[in-house]
Amino acid sequence: MPERIAGYLRGIGHQVVGGLWRLGYASRFFALTLLRSAVSFRRFHLVMRELYFAGVLSLIIIVVSGLFVGMVLGLQGYETLQKYGASDAVGTLVALSLTRELGPVVAALLFASRAGSAMTAEIGLMKATEQISAMEMMAVDPIARVVGPRFWGGLISMPLLAAIFSAVGVFGGYLIAVVMIGVDAGAFWSQMQNAVDLRQDIVNGVIKSVVFGVAVTAIALFEGYDAPPTAEGVSGATTRTVVTSSLAILGLDFVLTALMFTGV
């Protein structure tokens, strides 16, 4: 019996030490990515390429999702607000929901699924097919040449995508509330304009999306770089990217919301 307990404790210890080691390795990787970012800025065309792959190619999913989320908000908001005779405030509800929460969070979740998983798979496959090793043997630092531009490309893309998501969402809400249901357009826009504060709502939303961009991109790049060089390894790393990023986004959203909107 004591042996079983010792074995159990040893297993827990092993897991904890392994987790701490991986956390340290990830932190070192992140620090190296930042330290070796000079290449990304000196040769900005490398970042532009990643902006295209992470940002431009994510536009369709962001625009379509934003439109539907805005339309759903318009429908649900009108349904609830009309009970209290406040259906004109549907524009405010749509805009605040999107700029404060849904824009950054849903855009980041979509970004993690679409661009984050693609980054992990691409770097994991580069490792599996020895492209990363080949780069090292050619005296080219893969963190500076491969990881850095992707990190900055993802970081710049994320707030832009979140802003587009929110803008399209507001348009979706307008289509439902004003065009389909018949809420007064003047009331829709003017109430929104009065209620949405640049510093409190828009800037905080942008800050959230930047933080999510850092988290998602760093997780995706680390998982790809750390993936075992096998088909199974890359597949596992891609799954971990989506799961870990999603949890990180939701956890960070709670912390940021607490700090920004309740003064905790």
Add this chain to the structure above:
Amino acid sequence: MPAGLIELAAFPPRPPMENLVEIKDVNFSYDVRPVLKGINLTVPRGKIVAIMGLSGCGKTTLLRLIGGTLRASSGSVEVAGRVMGELGQGDLYAMRRRMGMLFQFGALFTDMSVFDNVAFQMREHTRLPDSMIQDLVLMKLHAVGLRGAQHMMPSELSGGMARRVALARAIALDPMLIMYDEPFTGLDPISMGVISNLMRSLNDALGATSIVVTHDVQESLKLVDYVYFMADGAVVTHGTPDDIRKSDAPFVHQFVWGEMDGPLPFHYPGAAYARDLEVGPAGA
């Protein structure tokens, strides 16, 4: 006297050493599992040296030690008189710029064309104008017979073509040392012959030195000047290709002639056959 000349007079260039690579008493382990045990090996300048042995015997690890991507647990790996394990990142990268490596399946950058793959190192390490890079890349591709494929993507190439492009990329900066990791794996006989001829002609034309890690015996013995034979992380024998062909060491004989049974048994060790089948006295 200009300052630069004083410096040169104070540090006259050393005469080139006879051996480009010298490996002395090298041991290497992954965690606690020993991979290389007391390896001693030299690669003379201008020669093509093969390192042969079964899969997993430590050949590729040895190549990575020479390239400086791994560090020996003990002993020293010297390339051109520099101990690879003692170099900082800057010196290590400077040394690697003078090396070329052909990976097992080419390791071409899949998001770049054939031209861009070969131009990669020139763009990363030199400030040559585009027109000169264009000429140099076409010369390298011409040397491997693939100038006409410059616009193709790696996914459009056959295995043999990919290996030739990778070879053109490996010699892009005219390296002093070219390393080949299983260059013949998965190639048809014609491609194998082409790669083999290119390895010899490029080595001689560039005045380079080559190390070939392989388990393709017959093709390698036609190509190389000297062979080191490895088994279980140690060098078991070495000699010229003729010495290896004539060797009566049981393991070398089995390996060179592809014999089914020998020191390396056909059957993986296990329980007695009769016992597994539950027949005979043990199973009754």
